[in-house]
Amino acid sequence: MNPLSQLPAVDRLLAEPAVASLVDIHGRSIVTRLVRNALAEAREAIRAGAPLPDSASLIAKIDKNAKAQAMPRLRPVYNLTGTVLHTNLGRAPLPEEAIQALVTAARSPCALEYDIESGGRGDRDDIVNELLCELTGAEAATVVNNNAAAVFLLLNTLAQKKEVIVSRGELIEIGGAFRVPDIMKRAGARLVEVGTTNRTHLKDFAEAISPRSAMLMKVHASNYAIQGFTHAVPESELATLAHENGLPFVVDLGSGTLADLDAYGLPHEPTPRENIAAGADLVTFSGDKLLGGPQAGLLVGRKDLVARIKKNPLKRALRVGKITLAALEAVLRLYRDPDRLHERLTALVQLTRPQTEIHAAADRLLPALQAALASRPVTVEIVPLKSQIGSGSLPVDRLPSAGFAVRPQGKKGGVLNRIEAALRGLDRPVIGRIEDGALLLDLRCLAPAEETAFAANLAGLSCS
Numbered sequence: 001m002n003p004l005s006q007l008p009a010v011d012r013l014l015a016e017p018a019v020a021s022l023v024d025i026h027g028r029s030i031v032t033r034l035v036r037n038a039l040a041e042a043r044e045a046i047r048a049g050a051p052l053p054d055s056a057s058l059i060a061k062i063d064k065n066a067k068a069q070a071m072p073r074l075r076p077v078y079n080l081t082g083t084v085l086h087t088n089l090g091r092a093p094l095p096e097e098a099i100q101a102l103v104t105a106a107r108s109p110c111a112l113e114y115d116i117e118s119g120g121r122g123d124r125d126d127i128v129n130e131l132l133c134e135l136t137g138a139e140a141a142t143v144v145n146n147n148a149a150a151v152f153l154l155l156n157t158l159a160q161k162k163e164v165i166v167s168r169g170e171l172i173e174i175g176g177a178f179r180v181p182d183i184m185k186r187a188g189a190r191l192v193e194v195g196t197t198n199r200t201h202l203k204d205f206a207e208a209i210s211p212r213s214a215m216l217m218k219v220h221a222s223n224y225a226i227q228g229f230t231h232a233v234p235e236s237e238l239a240t241l242a243h244e245n246g247l248p249f250v251v252d253l254g255s256g257t258l259a260d261l262d263a264y265g266l267p268h269e270p271t272p273r274e275n276i277a278a279g280a281d282l283v284t285f286s287g288d289k290l291l292g293g294p295q296a297g298l299l300v301g302r303k304d305l306v307a308r309i310k311k312n313p314l315k316r317a318l319r320v321g322k323i324t325l326a327a328l329e330a331v332l333r334l335y336r337d338p339d340r341l342h343e344r345l346t347a348l349v350q351l352t353r354p355q356t357e358i359h360a361a362a363d364r365l366l367p368a369l370q371a372a373l374a375s376r377p378v379t380v381e382i383v384p385l386k387s388q389i390g391s392g393s394l395p396v397d398r399l400p401s402a403g404f405a406v407r408p409q410g411k412k413g414g415v416l417n418r419i420e421a422a423l424r425g426l427d428r429p430v431i432g433r434i435e436d437g438a439l440l441l442d443l444r445c446l447a448p449a450e451e452t453a454f455a456a457n458l459a460g461l462s463c464s
């Protein structure tokens with residue numbers, strides 16, 4: 001008898017109790033498609049000489065594919081890379097206050113562009129304008145999709161068909177194709193580079209100023225450091241020079257924290273408040289780097305310049321939604337209480353976590369990792385590590401941390417790549433890093449409250 005004709009019909013498979021319960025979960029349309037696919041694959045295999053599959057194996061395949069297609073693509077992972085603000089892993093985790101606020105904003109209508117007092121139309125920037133001014137000392141603020149958008153909008157508004165003078169040492173590329181010269185070109189501005197890679201002086205800027213100049217610009221070289229025989233012009237001198245020539249002085253700060261990081265034992269990072277105090281007319285920075293908030297680009301500074309920027313029609317194209325604003329407002333409110341910021345702002349909690357505490361977490365989790373890797377030819381030990389802030393912040397400074405080093409027994413390095421892949425294949429993927437012949441798992445970003453679930457998740461390794 002032809003085995004093809006013995007395959008069950010689509011309807012018969014759909015009527016099987018196991019498949020019917022999949023229909024309850026995933027819906028008829030998806031499950032019907034998966035049933036058809038499974039039958040088509042079986043026919044193909046039979047034509048190639050495979051035996052007739054039994055219903056149980058067909059159903060198992062349908063079940064597996066149903067689970068796979070239901071899995072969200074934007075999955076939570078454990079960030080054990082040692083890079084706290086990891087751009088590819090979503091940068092800053094939000095504090096609970098921001099999560100509550102964004103959930104509420106998502107669920108209900110809210111006064112996004114509505115003035116509750118007057119009943120008239122409002123401005124969505126007003127939600128965070130006062131807070132941003134209070135926290136930076138600026139006169140006005142506006143918010144767009146990210147810092148790249150803020151820089152673009154600023155240049156397009158104030159420097160179209162004009163020249164922007166920037167130090168050659170600051171013509172940076174940020175991961176993910178943000179290059180200052182490219183943004184400048186797309187914004188319609190002409191870049192005038194001054195100085196050399198390592199040294200730029202005030203007279204280099206002064207000599208470049210012409211009737212075509214739109215502004216002097218400083219780009220915070222956030223993801224690398226030039227060391228040795230270097231010179232950069234202090235911001236206050238650039239501001240004075242710009243103002244003497246009737247030009248604005250603008251700063252792309254990149255990672256903009258609103259707090260004084262030294263107060264929390266972290267290396268100093270310049271703040272928008274310092275830029276404004278030094279005479280900057282506009283400062284742009286990211287919402288999801290050191291600030292610890294949602295993805296956003298914040299632009300603060302002189303009222304007249306912010307007003308011009310807000311009138312640019314591209315502002316409408318780059319604006320943020322209510323969910324972002326809800327989270328941003330909540331995060332900015334936390335900054336009003338600097339004494340408790342390091343306990344409440346998740347990014348800062350992670351950045352200030354003491355090495356001894358991280359080491360203690362490693363002690364607690366070592367048995368779970370050893371058990372999960374028991375069948376593999378590796379050793380596991382607790383080691384001191386150095387975390388980095390990430391997202392281009394403070395590239396040279398490292399934070400003392402701790403975690404696990406998994407090393408191959410003998411010379412077979414391939415085992416590390418297999419374990420690294422198996423960790424990525426867990427229900428909740430665990431992302432570490434391979435460095436100097438070891439797979440390193442930095443525990444800085446694993447919250448104590450997550451440890452139990454983390455250990456349970458690791459157990460999946462022994463089955464893979």
Ligand SMILES: *Cc1c(COP(=O)(O)O)cnc(C)c1O
Pocket residue numbers: 146147148149151174178219220221222223252253254255285286287296297391392
């Ligand atoms: C990160 C960064 C940007 C880009 O900011 P996004 O928020 O990622 O768009 C631009 N300039 C500097 C100096 C940066 O550090």
